[in-house]
Amino acid sequence: MKGIYLDHAATTPIHPEVLEAMIPYLKEAYGNPSSMHTYGRETRTALNRARDLIASRIHCNPAELIFTSGGTESNNTALFSTMTAYTGEKKHMITTRAEHHAVLHPSHELEKLGFDVTYLEVDSTGLVNVQDVAAAIRPDTVLISIMYVNNEVGTLQPIEQIGQLAHEHGIVFHVDAVQALGKLPIDLSLLPVDIMSMSSHKIYGPKGTGLLYVSKHIPFFNYIHGGSQERKRRGGTENVAGIMAFAKAVELTTSEEALENWSIKAEGLRHTMIEALTKHLGSDEFVINGHPEQRVPHILNISFIGVDTETLLMNLDLEGIAAASGSACTSGSLEVSHVLQAMNLPDNVLHSAIRFSFGMGNDTNDIETAAQKVATIVKRIRK
Structure with missing residues (x-):
């Protein structure tokens, strides 16, 4: 049975060209980038090339990029580094209750260390109100952390307005862009963002590689010690193969043409699924969660009222369809x-929600087949 993978927001398969770019650094070019000999200089040159390429695509200075192990480390570093850098001066940060756990959990840890955290509410579409952000600002606020794209419902947050607000008050603005990279154009020369987190395996690169953009104007406190790698900002030998693969994935997914083509395709897949579910179930038999307009097309969160999430996921898996209940981390x-x-959202919506997330490998036949199977399972369970 051919499976249908609809969980690309959790992780994506490695693109063939990405794998090809990675292999030489697992086989021939294996030197430690910190070594002075020819083998080390070879991999150091490759790292510089990868950093330059990524910087050119997101429009920043290569020196402002720090390679990490993934989005979670990038988010943790952003929060702990920023708050620690201002210890004794300011002790307050602002975020939302709808952030990824890679922001919420370190926020809870910061509270244990004596920092104050304000968790803003979002509306029924997952959108935060900029006025609520403004109202939460205090004289001792040092950081605002708001995600670009919600990983569960796809809602786009108003980061430009929030960033402008933050800068008016001299506050550092961090954006978790893990679900935005490779889906939306990112121009850090224009966006009012000071720190941004990104990840490789969401854009057809390998797991275990991430990126943190830190503006040169922002104080940075290193909390991973043991080496002078990444300009003394993150100790530890770099994951050269992963970084080279990450750079290739960025190259493939962030050009203007690639972004436009993906947006058109993803909107088509989304439309196909909604139309097929409407045909096989009826438009009143499911609820779409998230913002109807301020959203990305590749994440589609749907509640099938009266059908338990776990039961539906298990039945879908038996039919070869991979979907999710939310964040892959939970x-x-x-x-x-x-x-x-x-x-x-109401309890019946909460307990019946499924996240479908589309990728390059999906086509309309996949989506129509998946929707038909979903409808069949939902009808059977409801009976």
């Missing part, structure tokens, strides 16, 4: 989505 435990809870 869906293994099948907890009720904290994002949907933050949106204050």
Whole structure:
């Protein structure tokens, strides 16, 4: 049975060209980039080339990029580094209840260390109100951390307005852009963003590689020690193969043409699924969660009222369809989505939600087949 993978927001398969770019640095070019000999200089040159390429695509200075192990480390570094750098001066940060756990959990840890954190509410579409952000600002606010694209419902946050607000008050602005890279154009020369987190495996690169942009104007406190790598900002030998693959993935997914083509394709897949579900179930038999307009097309969160999320996921898996209940970091435990809870959705919507997320390898036949199987399973369970 051919499977249908609809969980690209959790992770994507490695693109063949990305794998090809990675292999030489697992085989022939294996030197430590910190070594002075020819083998080390070879990999150091490759790292510089990768950093330059990524910087050119997101429009920043290569020296402002720090390679990490992924989005979670990037988010943790952004929060702990920024708050620690201002210890004794300011002790307050602002975020939302709908953030990824890679922001929420370190925020809780910061509270244990004596920092104050304000968790803003979002509306029923997952959108934060800029006026609420403004109202939460205090004289001792040092950081605002708001994600670009919500990983569970796809809602786009108003980061430009929030960033401008932050800068008017001299506040550092961090954006989790893990679900935005390779889906939306990112121009850090224009966006009012000071720190941005990104990840490789969401854009057809390997797991275990991430990126943190830190503006040269922002104080940075290094909390991973043990080496002078990454301009003494992150100790530890660089994952050269992963970084080279990450750079190739960025090259493939962030050009103007690639972004436009992906947007058209993803909108088509989204439309196909909604139309097929409407045909096989009826438009009143499911609820789409998230903002109807301020969203990305590749994430589609749907509640099938009266059908338990876990039961539906298990049945879909038996049919060869991979979907999710929410964030990949929590869906293994099948907890009720904290994002949907933050949106204050009714219990019957919370407990019946499924996230479908589309990728390059999907086509309309996949989506139509998946929708038909979803409808069949939903009808069977409801009976």
